[in-house]
Amino acid sequence: MSAQPAPLESVATVHPLKRLWESGPSGWNHALTRPVVLIPFFIFAALVPLGLQYVEDNSSWTDAQFWTLILANCAMYACLAVALNLVVGYAGLLNLGFIAFFGIGSYAYALVASDQLHQHYPLWTALLVVMAVTLAFALLVGVPALRLRGDYLAIVTLGFGLIMRDVILDLDRPPVLAGHQFGPDTLNLTGGTNGIHQVDPFNLPSSLPLIGPVPHFRMYYWIFIGFLALSVYCVLRWRNSRTGRAWVAIRDDELAARAMGVNTFKYRLLAFATSAVMAGVVGMIDAAFIFNAFPGNFDVQQTVTIFIMVILGGLGSIPGAILGAIAFTVPPFLLQQFVFYKYLVVSIVLIAVMVFRPEGLLGTVSIRPRKTMGGTLELLTAESAVEASELPAVTDTEVADLEAAAGAIVEDPEWKV
Numbered sequence: 567m568s569a570q571p572a573p574l575e576s577v578a579t580v581h582p583l584k585r586l587w588e589s590g591p592s593g594w595n596h597a598l599t600r601p602v603v604l605i606p607f608f609i610f611a612a613l614v615p616l617g618l619q620y621v622e623d624n625s626s627w628t629d630a631q632f633w634t635l636i637l638a639n640c641a642m643y644a645c646l647a648v649a650l651n652l653v654v655g656y657a658g659l660l661n662l663g664f665i666a667f668f669g670i671g672s673y674a675y676a677l678v679a680s681d682q683l684h685q686h687y688p689l690w691t692a693l694l695v696v697m698a699v700t701l702a703f704a705l706l707v708g709v710p711a712l713r714l715r716g717d718y719l720a721i722v723t724l725g726f727g728l729i730m731r732d733v734i735l736d737l738d739r740p741p742v743l744a745g746h747q748f749g750p751d752t753l754n755l756t757g758g759t760n761g762i763h764q765v766d767p768f769n770l771p772s773s774l775p776l777i778g779p780v781p782h783f784r785m786y787y788w789i790f791i792g793f794l795a796l797s798v799y800c801v802l803r804w805r806n807s808r809t810g811r812a813w814v815a816i817r818d819d820e821l822a823a824r825a826m827g828v829n830t831f832k833y834r835l836l837a838f839a840t841s842a843v844m845a846g847v848v849g850m851i852d853a854a855f856i857f858n859a860f861p862g863n864f865d866v867q868q869t870v871t872i873f874i875m876v877i878l879g880g881l882g883s884i885p886g887a888i889l890g891a892i893a894f895t896v897p898p899f900l901l902q903q904f905v906f907y908k909y910l911v912v913s914i915v916l917i918a919v920m921v922f923r924p925e926g927l928l929g930t931v932s933i934r935p936r937k938t939m940g941g942t943l944e945l946l947t948a949e950s951a952v953e954a955s956e957l958p959a960v961t962d963t964e965v966a967d968l969e970a971a972a973g974a975i976v977e978d979p980e981w982k983v
Contacts, residue, residue: 591880591930598885598928599802608795611641615784616777635783636899641790642852644891647875648797648884649844654873655882656810657837658817660720662869663707663727664845667700669864671846673734673756674699676859679766682757689768693850700846704839712834715820727866734861735759761860765853786855793851797844798884813837878919880929889927
């Protein structure tokens with residue numbers, strides 16, 4: 567007796583939410599990155615400050631500005647997490663000096679929009695300067711460093727981040743090299759430990775139609791949200807392009823990608839430079855937001871913080887990067903009453919996620935090492951090598967049949983002809 571096919575009604579009656587839950591992280595990311603989800607999300611995020619202000623105006627609650635500032639900080643970290651996820655989650659490059667580009671963008675804007683050098687560039691001119699300076703530093707570091715891989719690349723980029731912080735701290739006086747001083751005694755580029763103060767905010771209208779006067783903090787919250795939306799849109803477009811597929815191929819197995827004709831160095835450098843420029847623009851917005859550029863805003867601890875957000879949300883997941891930024895920024899303020907326990911709670915949550923969900927909340931790439939590594943490691947490990955005598959013999963007839971069906975991959979040498 568033959569088996570009867572399952573009735574179609576049972577498939578049709580499955581609830582969409584159950585089907586979405588069973589689809590796993592890949593299905594979740596696909597659903598959360600659809601325009602029908604992203605557009606309402608960003609509209610809701612833009613309306614949150616207005617809702618907070620409405621609640622404050624009609625009640626005794628007075629923390630609308632405080633929570634808007636927290637949300638602006640959260641949006642800034644979400645922008646950085648999306649930019650870092652581009653280079654780590656998609657291209658697989660461990661860039662531990664990522665936050666240095668955030669600082670470069672902050673100081674580049676501060677130098678052309680303050681009294682430090684007596685320059686006050688317009689907004690779009692300053693934006694071009696910030697992008698050019700950040701791109702120049704990214705190429706300066708990326709061209710030699712991206713020939714390395716794994717831990718070696720991480721060490722080089724970490725050294726770059728530490729060097730940039732020390733350079734900015736020391737450029738409050740003329741640099742001296744081999745006993746020669748470069749510049750006059752009054753030269754002060756970065757302000758040293760004091761940073762650069764009185765940075766110009768963006769020249770934006772102070773009121774909007776149908777809304778009225780817009781406070782400074784609310785305007786910059788909307789700027790961060792707008793740049794986050796632009797970053798998400800660009801990353802989604804790149805992910806579905808040839809460039810995005812090349813990044814994923816390099817992340818999964820660089821040797822195989824190179825064997826298939828992918829210019830791995832070009833695409834690695836493209837991901838590195840793009841992520842750096844995005845971080846530089848975020849640094850520019852932050853400098854205009856707080857009217858200052860401080861060296862403490864881009865130390866190594868900030869890199870660790872953004873890495874935690876990316877890993878918590880999931881490598882290679884855009885919604886995961888945003889979720890990680892929210893989960894790591896907002897709860898510490900909600901747990902302010904538990905001064906001695908809030909970081910303990912956050913640490914326990916992170917450890918639990920890493921143990922039970924190593925891919926992150928929405929990630930599709932595991933951070934656990936593979937049981938059998940692919941790529942160059944197998945070629946360099948003697949234990950995994952296969953002797954030629956152990957391979958099955960291939961007759962000339964089988965070779966001729968294969969070449970007739972698929973074509974010869976390598977032409978016969980002249981001596982054999």
